[in-house]
Amino acid sequence: AQTVTQSQPEMSVQEAETVTLSCTYDTSENNYYLFWYKQPPSRQMILVIRQEAYKQQNATENRFSVNFQKAAKSFSLKISDSQLGDTAMYFCAFILYNFNKFYFGSGTKLNVKP
């Protein structure tokens, strides 16, 4: 069975500071893809960053970067220089290679304070 665990239901960070959201997953498969999505109050899901499991190099996207530890099945998201617009619910997800189904974590609510 595939599972995704986000152990931090809610986090707060001061504007301009750095915050790390944790995510662990479980699968017996070797080929998969990992994603972080954000869902702001407007409710639209927006892709933040993605990582192919076969790549050792951690993905980065401007202020967003991941720490992917395949052996530990860990996929944390680091947000640098946090901005008020980063306030949102963040979902970690993965999808198996050649399959359609996303496995989502329960989400972490991030509140960026001015």
Next chain:
Amino acid sequence: GAVVSQHPSRVICKSGTSVKIECRSLDFQATTMFWYRQFPKKSLMLMATSNEGSKATYEQGVEKDKFLINHASLTLSTLTVTSAHPEDSSFYICSARGGTLSNQPQHFGDGTRLSIL
């Protein structure tokens, strides 16, 4: 690019009514579309996957006759909640993927809040 439009954004209707939700990919052809349901403060639950021109694949526990999905073209999929009841009240989100590879991101619509009185 990769815009997905979902309509309507909010529906309030009486119990027993059937409600249709549309999901359109505006600037790309969506080979595959997905329908999710999200309960308050919960994660997204995949309901079904639809490929253009073929029958939808439903997840375990999702009633096919209750949630009718049609994917008649590469830019439009519809979800019809038939004979809706208060327990069907939820936030429904569609997503669309341009290709068939699982590493290609799904682009999400804005969601539809369905409230059954």
